[in-house]
Amino acid sequence: QVQLVESGGGLVQAGGSLRLSCAASGRTFGTTMGWFRQAPGKEREFVAAISWGGGSKVYADSVKGRFTISKDNAKNTVYLQMNSLKPEDTAVYYCATRPTVAATYNYWGQGTQVTVSS
Secondary structure, three states: OEEEEEEOOEEEEOOOOEEEEEEEEEOOOOOEEEEEEEOOOOOOEEEEEEOOOOOOEEEOOOOOOOEEEEEEOOOOEEEEEEOOOOHHHOEEEEEEEEOOOOOOOOEEOOOEEEEEEO
């Protein structure tokens, strides 16, 4: 069982920055962590993912060069640093975890709202 709690969302002007955090508890050793987002009226989409050791990171094309995913295993926390934010980044952001690279994401947080004003 894994529990995930996101924080750090808020309202920011276009061009600004936010850092999201995802605190994990439970059986997280060896898992891959990911960030997803869902805008109103749209499907949930992948944003970024990081391997357990942090050596492998993947980003959606829409956020490459602007967002950075990182983690602190000692704190069991994953971060998403978001820079140069755009209004189209407005969404509820979720963190999720999966036991292996081949598995589906099976634990999700409750989400945190990010709103970027123009």
